[in-house]
Amino acid sequence: MLWKVFMHHSSMIFLGLCSGSGVFYSLACLKTGSCYFIEWELISINSCCVSMTLILDWMSLMFLGxxxxxxxxxxYYSGExxxxxxxxxxxxxxVLGFVMSMWFLIISPNLISILLGWDGLGLVSYALVIYYQNEKSSAAGMLTALSNRIGDVAILIGISMMFIYGGWNFLFYVGDMKDSINKEILTGLVVLAAMTKSAQIPFSAWLPAAMAAPTPVSALVHSSTLVTAGVYLLIRFSPALESTISQSILLLLSGLTMFMAGLGANFEYDLKxxxxxxxxxxxxxxxxxxALGFSDLAFFHLLSHALFKALLFMCAGTIIHSVKEFQDIRAMGSLIYQMPLVGIFMNLANLALCGAPFLAGFYSKDMIxxxxxxxxxxFISFMLYFLATGLTVxxxxRLIYYSLSGDFNLGSLFNVGGEAKIMVNPMFGLGLGAIFGGAFLSWIIFPQxxxxxxxxxxxxxxxxxxILGGLTGYLLNMGSVNYSLNSLYFHKMTVFSGSMWFMPFLSTFGVSKLFLQSGMKYQGIGDMGWSEYYGGQGIYYMISSWSSKLQILQDSSLKVYMLSFLLWLMVLFFLVL
Structure with a gap:
């Protein structure tokens, strides 16, 4: 037990020191306008240097902090x-390996060295999603790994495409890329990689499935690490996205993603x-x-969102621990009386998420x-923004009503309360970030x-x-708990909206039906059929049969000598005639 306590305390102290150093040096870089670029050449190919590159500017240092x-x-929260x-x-x-992979991704401006963090995130996330080692976790981990693998392949193809620019330090080239087919392909590959990591349509199914991981991992993944990696890569590549086809496609797909996710959350009952x-x-x-060209605003919202989203997941984990490991919000209710401190922090994080005035989410989301x-x-993009904003609130x-303030729905035997000190203490730090983080960041990033x-x-x-969305959500759910389920009258629409537009089904069974089963048929016809007959196995049988015949000739059998003598006589006879 002493080792476990020492482990989470020492990790917190080490990462806390790294955080303070990162933010301090970021402010110094902002004030002086300096940037540190470290390069270690590994090998040179046709005047192109394959190198390990690190960049320490205000953006990377602040994100790292x-x-x-x-x-x-x-x-620290995981300790309890x-x-x-x-x-x-x-x-x-x-978890420390996960954080280290994110560090490498943040400080790598090179498309080759960025793979160290990019693939590290994919590998460690798979190990964390399957941590509980059951069938559900295994399926979720495989979906997560294979979805992210598409982005890894796109990055690898992008590395070969960047060879024509004479190097892989993309920060030197993104601003000066000429409009050409190479630029379109390269930006398309980077956008594809970012869409898989940040779970945009049609790669959204893995993100809710990754909830099979322990809740501290979810707090880390969904706030500042795995899902933000794609957005951070796009922020670095943003000058090259201007006036490309990828930019227009990205705007449409991201708008559909935020609308689809907001709609699906209104039909979901799993807290996480x-x-x-x-x-x-x-x-x-x-x-x-x-995609509209405001990368600084995207970075601003990336940082402010990370603070209150980690707090929200911590509150959710504490609630799940207290209500006999249930995650269904219908089995909760009136938790504000049993867990007042966690309820306060959860309401604070939710209000910051909605963009309530003068909290962290207000400064970034309202400006966006x-x-x-x-x-x-x-008009389509405008309506998607409009609807997604209302659906968020x-x-x-709805979540607040079902879990904190609604009717008491726990079983007859319940033991809610006794908020663990180790789990509540980190919430104070993130709670302060959810209150003051947005104002602090807006003063630093946008001095003008x-x-x-x-x-x-x-x-x-x-x-x-x-306000309209909040009233709608609260009033509709007041009439749905313990009363007739009106959603059954619209069963098809409810199933379609609540299942993320059938995306999990299409990402699993649809892909297996389309690719894996057809691949099995082609394997039977090709790899195990004609190619075997005329390929390796055919050559093997041909050589084996000729070897057996040669072996008979080498056995010194009298019958063989007599047969060969008669054959020679027949040949001579025909030649004489």
């Missing part, structure tokens, strides 16, 4: 959450999956504003919506304010939609 801070809180696990130090090492779908919706917001409404977007108030000129209707649109 935030990742370290959230990771330190999560590891995973205390009953026999392999707790293995879990801690896996609701929060996962809210992450998916916020990722859609980041990618969509990035105003800039998007001021941009030259079409709708499912948030944006000039946004809008009419009164557009200016108050985000707030109006949020």
């Amino acid at each position: 935030f990742v370290s801070f959230i990771s330190s809180m999560v590891l 959450y995973m205390s009953g696990d026999e392999n707790m130090n293995r879990f801690m090492y896996l 999956k609701i929060i996962a779908l809210s992450t998916l919706s916020q990722l859609g917001v980041m990618v969509s504003i990035l 919506l105003e800039v998007a409404f001021m941009s030259s977007i079409n 709708c499912y948030t108030l 304010p944006y000039m946004i000129c809008m009419s009164m209707g557009f200016k108050t649109l985000a707030l109006s939609v949020s």
Whole structure:
């Protein structure tokens, strides 16, 4: 036990020091405008240097500081959450490996060296998703690994495409890439890789499935590490995205992603999956504003969202621990009376997620919506932003009603309360981040304010939609708990909306039906059929048969000599004639 306590305390202290150092040096780089670039040449091919490259500028150092801070809180929280696990130090090492992979990805401006963090995230995330070693975890881990593998292949093809630019340090080339077919292909590959990592449509199914991992892992994955890797890569590549086909496709798909995730969360009853779908919706917001050309706003929302989303997952983990390991929100209710402190933090994180005024989410999300409404977007994109904003508040108030303030739905034997000190202490740090983080970041990243000129209707649109969505979510669910299930009257629409537009089905059974079964047939016809007959096995049988015949000739049999003598006589006879 002493080793376990030492492990999570020492990890928290180490990552806390890294966090403080990262933020301090980031502020120094912002003030002086400096940037440190470290390169180690490994091999040179046709004047192209394959090198290990690191960049330490204000953006990478600030992101590294935030990742370290959230990771330190999560590891400290894990000391109590995973205390009953026999392999707790293995879990801690896996999480530390996960954080190290994210560090490598953040500070790598080179498309080759970035693979060290990119593939590391994919590998360790698979090990963490299958941590509980049951059938559900195994299926979720395989879906996660294979979905991310598509992005890995896209990165590898992108490395070969960048060979024509004379190097792989993409920060030197993205601003000066000429409009050509090579630029379109390269940006398309990077966008594909980012879409798989950040779970945009049609690769969204793995993100809720990854909830099979322990809750501290979910807090880390969905706040600042795995799902944000794709957004961070797109932020670095953003100058090359301008006026490309990929930019338009990305805007449409990200808008559909945030609408689909918001709609699905309103039909979901699994506590962790609701929060996962809210992450998916916020990722859609980041990618969509990035596709409009505002990469600094996407980075701003990336950091502020990480603070309150990690807090939200910590509160969810504490609640799940307290209510006999249930995750169904229908088996909760009135938890604010039994767990007041966790309820306060959960409401704080939810309000920050909705963009309540002067919390962390307000500064980034409100600015994103105003800039998007001021941009030259079409009506479809505008409506997707409009609906996604309302749906966010709708499912948030629904979650609050079912779990914290609604009717008491726990069983007759319950033991809720006794909030563990080790699990609550990290919430204070993230709670302060959820309150002051947005203002702090807005002062640092945008010292000169944006000039946004809008009419009164557009200016108050985000707030109006949020209030309308919140009222809708709360009132609809007040009438649905313990009363007739009105959703059964719209069963088909409910199933379609609640199943993420059948995306998990298409990503698993659809892919296996389309590729794996047809691949089995082609294997039977090709690999195990004609190619075997005329290939390896055919040559083997031919050589074997000739070898057996040669062996007969070498056995010195009298019959063979007599037969060969008669054959020679017949040949001579025909030659004489």
